[in-house]
Amino acid sequence: MNTLTRENRESDRSQAEQFITPPASVTEIGDGYMLEIEMPGVKKDGLEISVENNELTIIGRRSLPAMEGTLIHRESRPENFRRMFEIDPSIDADKISAKIDQGLVTLTLPKAEHVKPRKIAVS
Amino acid sequence: MKLIRYQAPNSTQWPALDRWSNLRDELNSFFDMPFWSGFGRTDQLFTGWSPALDLYESGDHVVAVVELPGMRKEDIEISLHDGTLTISGERKRESNNGEAAQRTERYVGTFRRSIALPTRVDPSKVTATYQDGILKVTLAKAEEAKPKQIQVS
Numbered sequence: 001m002n003t004l005t006r007e008n009r010e011s012d013r014s015q016a017e018q019f020i021t022p023p024a025s026v027t028e029i030g031d032g033y034m035l036e037i038e039m040p041g042v043k044k045d046g047l048e049i050s051v052e053n054n055e056l057t058i059i060g061r062r063s064l065p066a067m068e069g070t071l072i073h074r075e076s077r078p079e080n081f082r083r084m085f086e087i088d089p090s091i092d093a094d095k096i097s098a099k100i101d102q103g104l105v106t107l108t109l110p111k112a113e114h115v116k117p118r119k120i121a122v123s
Numbered sequence: 124m125k126l127i128r129y130q131a132p133n134s135t136q137w138p139a140l141d142r143w144s145n146l147r148d149e150l151n152s153f154f155d156m157p158f159w160s161g162f163g164r165t166d167q168l169f170t171g172w173s174p175a176l177d178l179y180e181s182g183d184h185v186v187a188v189v190e191l192p193g194m195r196k197e198d199i200e201i202s203l204h205d206g207t208l209t210i211s212g213e214r215k216r217e218s219n220n221g222e223a224a225q226r227t228e229r230y231v232g233t234f235r236r237s238i239a240l241p242t243r244v245d246p247s248k249v250t251a252t253y254q255d256g257i258l259k260v261t262l263a264k265a266e267e268a269k270p271k272q273i274q275v276s
Contacts, residue, residue: 023228038229040190040256064257067188069181072241076175076190103256104193 019059019082032091032110039081040103047100049107051093056085058105172214172230178238182270185240185262192256193229199253201260203246208260211235242268 024037039047039060046061060081087093092112099106179186189210191199199212213233240262248263 023230025227025229026225028223028225033225036193036229038192038256040192043255067179067186069179069184069186071177072180073176073178073238076177076188102193102195102253103190 018079020077020079021083022060022081024083029108032108035085035107035109037081037083037105037107038103039100039105042081042100042103042105044100047098047105049096049098051087051096054087054089054093056087056093056096056107058083058107060105172232172234174210174234174236176210176236176238178241180241183264185242185244185264187238187258187260187262189236189258189260190256191253191258194253194256196253199258201249201251203244203249203262206243207237207239208262209235209237210258210260244268 022038024035027034027036037058037060039062041062041064042060043063046063048057048059048061050057058081062080087109090111091109095110097108175190177188179188187208187210191212194212194214198214199210202209202211211234214229214231216231243265244262245265249260251258251260253259
């Protein structure tokens with residue numbers, strides 16, 4: 001019940017654009033969850049966060065300044081970042097907020113005010 | 124050109140359990156990636172945090188670009204000794220009160236990277252910027268290492 005994050009990896013496969021999966025951490029805070037994702041080189045404008053069918057998608061596109069000179073050693077990856085999570089029904093998707101600071105995306109996912117018991121009418 | 128990867132022996136500060144969950148996530152994401160791409164990060168599993176480093180060389184400069192997301196500027200240290208550039212630092216765990224980690228893939232703790240520079244540089248002309256989680260260290264080449272135009276007389 002408390003798992004915010006069942007990751008959704010299956011839907012990744014069919015798409016043409018290649019992404020890399022950046023490291024992420026999920027922390028339970030008082031009334032919700034905090035999700036942190038590492039996206040170095042991504043600015044606010046390059047960040048695309050969407051919720052669709054209980055699936056939270058975070059895409060980070062890098063805008064790296066052109067470097068002068070020759071690249072003589074490379075460890076960084078050129079692809080953009082993408083991470084997908086299935087969000088727990090107790091989370092109020094309308095109240096998810098996000099910020100990015102020094103390449104670290106922080107999302108706050110508050111739980112809904114009341115997770116109301118649903119009544120099912122018997123006909 | 125020599126590039127030396129040096130890992131400080133004290134760079135593993137994770138509790139054992141975190142490392143197991145990290146291993147699991149790492150394996151999961153390994154299968155998720157294109158077949159060749161998982162290798163870059165596997166060394167990180169066993170040695171702690173080894174941020175990705177790119178090196179550029181132009182006529183006058185050598186530039187090191189290091190991915191260090193979510194750091195504070197004051198927690199990054201840069202030193203130059205004997206033609207070796209060392210970048211080290213510590214990412215601190217944020218406050219822990221009333222919080223419970225559900226999943227931890229982000230590395231917390233110290234890191235150290237050393238690179239033998241391809242040419243001699245002028246130690247007094249080193250500048251660094253940290254923006255969008257990327258550290259850029261610009262080192263001016265020493266006069267004798269700069270390319271020279273020789274006039275034919």
